[in-house]
Amino acid sequence: MPDIARLRKIKTDCVKTLLGLHKMANAGHIGASLSCLDILVYLFFERMKPEDKFILSKGHGAVALYTVLAKSGRMPESELLSFYKDGTLLAAHPPCNRRIEGVSFGTGSLGHGLSLAAGMALSNRFSGKKFNVYCVLSEGDCNEGSTWEAALFAAHQKISNLIVIIDNNGLQGFGKSQDVLGLEPFAQKWRSFNFDVVEAADGNDFKSLGKSFDEAGKTGAGKPKCIIARTVKGSGVSFMENKMEWHYLPMSEDQYEKAVDESGATDA
Amino acid sequence: MRKEFSKSIEKLAASDPGIIFLTGDLGFMALENLQETMGDRFINAGVSEQNMVTLAAGLSSQGYKVLCYSIAPFAVFRPAEQIRLDVCLHDMDVKIVGNGGGYGYGIMGPTHHAIEDIAMLSSFQNMRCYIPFCNEDVDGIVNVMMKRKGPSYLRLGFGVKPENLDLPEYASVRKLRSGRKITVVGMGPVVLNVLKALEMCGAKISADLFVVSEMPLAGLPPILLESVKRTGKVLVVEEHVGRGGLGENLSLLLLKNSAGCKLAHSKAAGYPNDLYGSQAYHQKMSGLDPESICETIKELSDE
Numbered sequence: 204m205p206d207i208a209r210l211r212k213i214k215t216d217c218v219k220t221l222l223g224l225h226k227m228a229n230a231g232h233i234g235a236s237l238s239c240l241d242i243l244v245y246l247f248f249e250r251m252k253p254e255d256k257f258i259l260s261k262g263h264g265a266v267a268l269y270t271v272l273a274k275s276g277r278m279p280e281s282e283l284l285s286f287y288k289d290g291t292l293l294a295a296h297p298p299c300n301r302r303i304e305g306v307s308f309g310t311g312s313l314g315h316g317l318s319l320a321a322g323m324a325l326s327n328r329f330s331g332k333k334f335n336v337y338c339v340l341s342e343g344d345c346n347e348g349s350t351w352e353a354a355l356f357a358a359h360q361k362i363s364n365l366i367v368i369i370d371n372n373g374l375q376g377f378g379k380s381q382d383v384l385g386l387e388p389f390a391q392k393w394r395s396f397n398f399d400v401v402e403a404a405d406g407n408d409f410k411s412l413g414k415s416f417d418e419a420g421k422t423g424a425g426k427p428k429c430i431i432a433r434t435v436k437g438s439g440v441s442f443m444e445n446k447m448e449w450h451y452l453p454m455s456e457d458q459y460e461k462a463v464d465e466s467g468a469t470d471a
Numbered sequence: 472m473r474k475e476f477s478k479s480i481e482k483l484a485a486s487d488p489g490i491i492f493l494t495g496d497l498g499f500m501a502l503e504n505l506q507e508t509m510g511d512r513f514i515n516a517g518v519s520e521q522n523m524v525t526l527a528a529g530l531s532s533q534g535y536k537v538l539c540y541s542i543a544p545f546a547v548f549r550p551a552e553q554i555r556l557d558v559c560l561h562d563m564d565v566k567i568v569g570n571g572g573g574y575g576y577g578i579m580g581p582t583h584h585a586i587e588d589i590a591m592l593s594s595f596q597n598m599r600c601y602i603p604f605c606n607e608d609v610d611g612i613v614n615v616m617m618k619r620k621g622p623s624y625l626r627l628g629f630g631v632k633p634e635n636l637d638l639p640e641y642a643s644v645r646k647l648r649s650g651r652k653i654t655v656v657g658m659g660p661v662v663l664n665v666l667k668a669l670e671m672c673g674a675k676i677s678a679d680l681f682v683v684s685e686m687p688l689a690g691l692p693p694i695l696l697e698s699v700k701r702t703g704k705v706l707v708v709e710e711h712v713g714r715g716g717l718g719e720n721l722s723l724l725l726l727k728n729s730a731g732c733k734l735a736h737s738k739a740a741g742y743p744n745d746l747y748g749s750q751a752y753h754q755k756m757s758g759l760d761p762e763s764i765c766e767t768i769k770e771l772s773d774e
Contacts, residue, residue: 299560307532308561315557318522322529329491329512330533349553352522359517 205249205413214244214409217270218439218466220283224266226459228287230295234437234449236267239339239370241407242432246337246368247271249409250416254334256307256323260316260350261341261370262296263450268306269293277305314347316340317367321357321427324365335364342371342380345389351396357427358397365427366419367398370406372436374447390431398429406432407439440465472627473501473570475609480538483617484509490617491530495520495541497570502540524550527565528557536564536617542576543569543585543626547592558622559595565622567592572602572626573659573710573739574753581747585626586739589658590715592624593687600624600686604662605632611641612684628710630660643685644692650677652772654698654732657708658683658717661759665708668764676772678706688720691728699730704771708737710759735771737764 217240225233239261246257248271259268269286272278282303285291292298296311308319320338327333344350357365371389373380380386393400399422403415412432419428436450437443440462454462481504484490492505492513506513516523520541527537539546546569547554558565569585576583592598601623603612609627616623632638639645647662648669655678657665662682669678679698699705705725707718718736725732740757747753754760758767 299556301532301561308528308557312552312556314521315525315553318525318553319529319532319557321522322526322531323533324529325526326530326533326535329488329535332533349521349525352517352519353526356516356519356522356526360514 205245205409207409210244210248210409213248213274214241215466217244217274219463220270220274221266222454222459222462222466224270224283224286226454229453230266230287231451231453232263232266232295233452233454234443234446235261235264235341237438237440237443238372238434238436239264240267240270241409241438242339242368242370242412242434243267243271245409245412247275249413251337252334256320256334256336257305258308258310258316258320258323258336258338259297260310260313260338260344262310264339264370265293265295265297268297272303272305278303313341313344314349316344317350317353317357320365320367321353321362324362325360327364335366337366337368339368339370341375342369342373342386343375345369345386346375346384354393354396354398361425362427363425367427367429369429369431370434371431372434374436374445374450376450378447393429393431397426399426400429400431403430403432406434472603472606472609472629475606476568476613476625476627477502477505479610479613481505481508483614484512487536488512489534489536491535491537493523493527493537493539495523495539495545497541520545520549521553524553524565524567525557528553528561528563531563531565532561536566538566538568540568540570542583543572543588544583547585547588547624551591554592554622555595559598562597562621564620566616566625567623568625568627570627572628573661574750575628577750577753578748581742586710586712586741587715588624588626589686589711589717594715595622598622598624600626602626602659602684602686604657604660604682604684605630607632607638608684615641626659628660630663633663633666636666643683644688644695645682645684646679646694647682648678648680650679652676652678652702653704653706653768654679654681654695654702655706655708655768656681656683656695656717656721658686659710661708661710661754664754664759664761665764667761668768671761671765672768676768678768683717686717686720688717688724691724696728696730699725699732704733704774706735706737706767706771708759708764710739710754712741713738733771733774735767737767
């Protein structure tokens with residue numbers, strides 16, 4: 204069982220940084236970053252070993268990634284100051300130049316992450332190295348045909364050191380996922396593609412995430428794993444939760460203060 | 472060329488465990504040797520070109536040199552974004568190999584042709600396109616490509632070197648024939664049509680013939696520049712559309728080098744009558760058959 208109190212404290216710290224970055228840059232994608240932040244905190248501060256790799260297929264959650272990279276010492280915190288500014292490595296989507304440790308590949312166009320992760324994970328077969336590759340997908344990623352090509356391949360090749368986590372918040376670019384391009388029965392789809400599937404009832408809760416990852420670790424060898432994490436877009440900020448517009452909007456001063464207050468409150 | 476290609480890769484892979492070969496479910500009667508000798512480093516990725524290319528980038532990020540093989544249009548256009556982002560922007564050591572560049576797949580129809588491949592790929596960051604012009608040219612060019620670390624595209628076709636032609640030592644631009652009246656610059660196996668055309672033209676018309684084997688063309692070798700300045704007449708021949716191909720690339724370089732000249736361009740016309748046929752048929756419809764090239768050379772020489 205993870206040290207929940209410790210993770211919560213880290214998360215609260217990360218939320219403040221994340222909100223601060225979005226405010227400083229007057230940048231959107233806040234809802235998407237908050238949706239997957241708990242997953243990233245759990246992975247980077249609890250689950251991943253130093254040799255493990257990570258791919259954020261939903262590149263629009265970049266601020267969550269930049270925050271955990273900086274907080275976990277994989278990127279100098281000072282780098283964050285350049286976010287969104289001219290001449291930065293940290294654009295709205297992760298850099299495509301391998302200049303930030305922890306960002307093996309830049310993403311931003313959906314549907315690339317799973318193939319990248321599968322390739323990295325497959326390399327162990329030739330090198331004899333041992334590491335896991337964790338890949339966070341959005342529902343938008345699962346609209347892309349290339350994701351399902353990768354799913355077919357990973358299962359066929361029995362790439363069992365590949366762990367997919369789906370940030371399943373029910374919203375995508377211009378509507379509710381179920382209205383745009385229904386993915387349900389989602390878990391069944393991944394199971395039928397021959398993944399070991401675990402559903403995390405609350406993907407914004409470390410206890411629920413911990414339980415799901417433990418369960419996934421116990422499932423049969425020889426299959427890639429998929430954790431479907433039921434999350435909330437804009438999680439932790441009441442007026443952003445489950446609101447599609449927070450995929451796009453920047454915060455006003457008042458909204459920023461309210462968001463910071465609320466994120467601090469969760470720590471109490 | 473695909474058999475020559477697979478032989479070359481077999482040799483290289485025998486001594487380099489860092490080479491991984493992916494195919495998009497193609498290679499019958501061509502890649503069996505690789506399947507046999509490369510063991511688990513030969514992977515049939517299925518008919519999933521997007522996954523194949525991005526997967527290759529993922530493998531390459533862990534230190535491998537990865538080839539992705541398919542019929543040219545499927546290797547290039549289906550996974551275009553995957554090549555642009557995951558391979559080229561990240562400068563990965565991934566080699567896209569397209570069989571049947573140009574109208575190579577003839578009567579298979581336009582779905583199987585690749586006449587815009589160089590335009591697109593040569594515009595991508597870090598990408599270098601390699602275009603052998605005859606079967607005998609493949610081994611040398613594959614060795615050059617595999618030695619260079621970074622994104623590459625190999626455009627395979629088919630063509631047998633004439634016995635009376637000595638293959639010069641490999642360079643991105645090579646001179647195949649020497650003459651006085653005009654300068655002909657070609658790319659790919661259609662250069663073999665130029666050789667035939669020059670024979671048809673007879674001894675009265677003599678041409679400098681250059682073959683370009685790497686795109687984009689970064690600069691003009693002095694020997695080519697000297698030829699153009701001397702003849703003042705250039706014919707560019709390519710089994711590729713005019714936009715973004717050798718003709719446009721070369722023209723800009725000539726202008727930059729103040730080498731004003733009369734220029735003709737024999738290129739893939741697409742499907743001008745909306746009808747289909749063999750590679751030779753499509754070449755004829757585009758003025759790329761030996762007879763048409765001979766006519767173009769005569770016209771240009773007489774002007």
